[in-house]
Amino acid sequence: MVLARTHLPGLSSLSMLEDIVIHQMDICRPLEQHRCISNGRMILVAGDLWTNRFFPGPKLFQGIRAIATDADWSAGDGLDVTGPIEALVLTLAGRFAAVDQLQGDGTATLRMRADALRAQWRSAVSFTLLPGSRDRCDLRARNEHLKIFMSGPPGSRSR
Numbered sequence: 001m002v003l004a005r006t007h008l009p010g011l012s013s014l015s016m017l018e019d020i021v022i023h024q025m026d027i028c029r030p031l032e033q034h035r036c037i038s039n040g041r042m043i044l045v046a047g048d049l050w051t052n053r054f055f056p057g058p059k060l061f062q063g064i065r066a067i068a069t070d071a072d073w074s075a076g077d078g079l080d081v082t083g084p085i086e087a088l089v090l091t092l093a094g095r096f097a098a099v100d101q102l103q104g105d106g107t108a109t110l111r112m113r114a115d116a117l118r119a120q121w122r123s124a125v126s127f128t129l130l131p132g133s134r135d136r137c138d139l140r141a142r143n144e145h146l147k148i149f150m151s152g153p154p155g156s157r158s159r
Contacts, residue, residue: 018045018052022093025086029097039071042085049092050075057092060113064106066092079106 021037022045028035046068049057063078068085081088087098096114 014044014048017041018048018093021045021089022095025090026095029090037086039073039085042089043068043071043073046073046085046089046092047075049089055092056094056117060091060094060110060117064110067104079109080104081106081110 021041024035024037027033046066049055050061050066051058061076061081063076065074065076065078065080066088067074067080067082068088069082071085073085073088081102081104083102083104084098087101090096090098091102091110091114094117096118099111099114102110
């Protein structure tokens with residue numbers, strides 16, 4: 001008898017969902033490809049990211065109340081930060097591409113913390129290399145590479 005597994009050993013199903021949702025947004029947002037992720041999934045991911053110490057969310061949102069404007073989700077106590085659940089999830093996961101979509105009295109504090117974290121990361125990490133490249137690439141070159149990859153071979157329809 002072969003046992004089927006719905007997730008990798010050591011990870012929960014929720015961790016796998018989190019990984020899929022976050023990386024899907026990582027790929028689709030720079031390519032300006034809209035993807036609809038159900039609020040039910042986003043609420044599960046946001047709830048876990050709120051307490052997950054692997055991600056920067058708990059520190060970023062300390063003393064802040066996050067409120068989704070397009071889903072039935074909120075967490076925390078303190079100054080309000082409101083916005084679409086996708087923007088909240090991205091920010092909780094340490095992706096700051098959607099932080100400008102957030103509003104409220106706690107937004108200045110959140111942005112200050114996000115900027116400090118970005119500066120810390122920049123000093124510690126260099127950008128990934130494109131396959132076959134020996135030099136650091138900038139984000140524009142990496143995004144162009146992703147656009148080519150996502151569009152498929154010449155003459156094919158966009159995915």
